[in-house]
Amino acid sequence: MTEARHLLRCEAMNEVTLMSTPTKAVPALPDAQIVTQVKHYTDRLFSFRCTRPASLRFRSGEFVMIGLMGDADPETGKVKPLLRAYSIASPSWDEEMEFYSIKVPDGPLTSRLQHIKVGDEVILRPKPVGTLVHDALLPGKRLWFFATGTGFAPFASLLREPQTYEDYDEIIITHTCREVGELTYGRDLIEALKTDELLNEVIGEGFWKKIKYYPTTTREQSLKMGRITDLMKSGEAFADLGVPVLNADTDRAMICGNLAFNLELKAMFEDYGLEEGANSRPAHYVVEKAFLD
Numbered sequence: 009m010t011e012a013r014h015l016l017r018c019e020a021m022n023e024v025t026l027m028s029t030p031t032k033a034v035p036a037l038p039d040a041q042i043v044t045q046v047k048h049y050t051d052r053l054f055s056f057r058c059t060r061p062a063s064l065r066f067r068s069g070e071f072v073m074i075g076l077m078g079d080a081d082p083e084t085g086k087v088k089p090l091l092r093a094y095s096i097a098s099p100s101w102d103e104e105m106e107f108y109s110i111k112v113p114d115g116p117l118t119s120r121l122q123h124i125k126v127g128d129e130v131i132l133r134p135k136p137v138g139t140l141v142h143d144a145l146l147p148g149k150r151l152w153f154f155a156t157g158t159g160f161a162p163f164a165s166l167l168r169e170p171q172t173y174e175d176y177d178e179i180i181i182t183h184t185c186r187e188v189g190e191l192t193y194g195r196d197l198i199e200a201l202k203t204d205e206l207l208n209e210v211i212g213e214g215f216w217k218k219i220k221y222y223p224t225t226t227r228e229q230s231l232k233m234g235r236i237t238d239l240m241k242s243g244e245a246f247a248d249l250g251v252p253v254l255n256a257d258t259d260r261a262m263i264c265g266n267l268a269f270n271l272e273l274k275a276m277f278e279d280y281g282l283e284e285g286a287n288s289r290p291a292h293y294v295v296e297k298a299f300l301d
């Protein structure tokens with residue numbers, strides 16, 4: 009653990025001690041955690057925070073299974089947990105867990121999860137995994153995060169992770185959404201980094217100046233319209249950002265979006281000469297599907 013991360017972890021622990029609440033409800037479910045905050049952004053998106061299992065260690069960018077108890081089986085009366093993979097949106101040093109979720113009206117889990125309130129229980133299986141981690145990339149100069157919709161979640165974690173700024177000179181985050189309101193979670197998070205006293209102290213004052221944020225919308229008017237893939241193919245995105253096309257010497261990338269987006273970007277990266285990495289074999293870029301319910 010780097011010194012910066014050790015410091016953050018200690019600060020987080022201190023806060024846990026200071027904030028410890030003896031009145032906290034005793035979890036009744038296996039692997040239950042208590043919801044501490046819920047925020048709704050649009051009729052399709054919300055985020056929530058919950059308590060963190062004391063023994064859970066994870067790497068920023070990983071995901072876990074979370075969910076609720078399902079309905080009783082009409083024949084046996086047995087209830088089983090209803091779980092889905094969710095990227096952890098909070099960084100590895102945070103004392104709580106944060107998640108960013110879509111609301112699918114008839115989705116088995118999210119149709120119910122969207123109604124959770126502070127004090128409710130959610131199930132969180134403490135087995136983090138995933139490929140969107142620093143360990144899966146070779147050293148580089150510029151780190152790109154490519155997200156659509158709720159695919160922003162792992163980058164919400166990595167944007168608050170000191171190693172991101174220790175390892176790279178520049179961080180470019182692109183986020184393509186249908187509508188302007190769907191950018192709010194990411195935009196607010198990036199804006200909040202500027203005034204985050206703890207991170208500015210630990211990583212270095214003005215660390216956030218390394219970030220270039222490139223939000224685009226496809227179905228509602230905004231300052232920059234279009235799919236990021238099209239904007240890269242035309243060269244417009246690179247011109248706007250003032251950087252050259254990605255290349256294997258300097259650029260590293262993480263992708264998290266819907267399947268078609270992931271595949272299109274992968275094909276583009278192979279044309280740029282970038283190789284896909286994994287935990288066991290670090291390379292130039294890594295991919296993860298933003299999970300839908």
Ligand code: A2P
Nearest residue numbers: 156157184185186226227235237266268269272
């Ligand atoms: P579009 O509106 O043109 O389909 P979704 O909510 O369906 O997951 O989409 C999130 C965003 O990802 C939308 O802005 C959508 O654009 C965009 N998108 C979908 N497929 C691709 C793709 N293959 N390449 C780039 N962007 C995509």
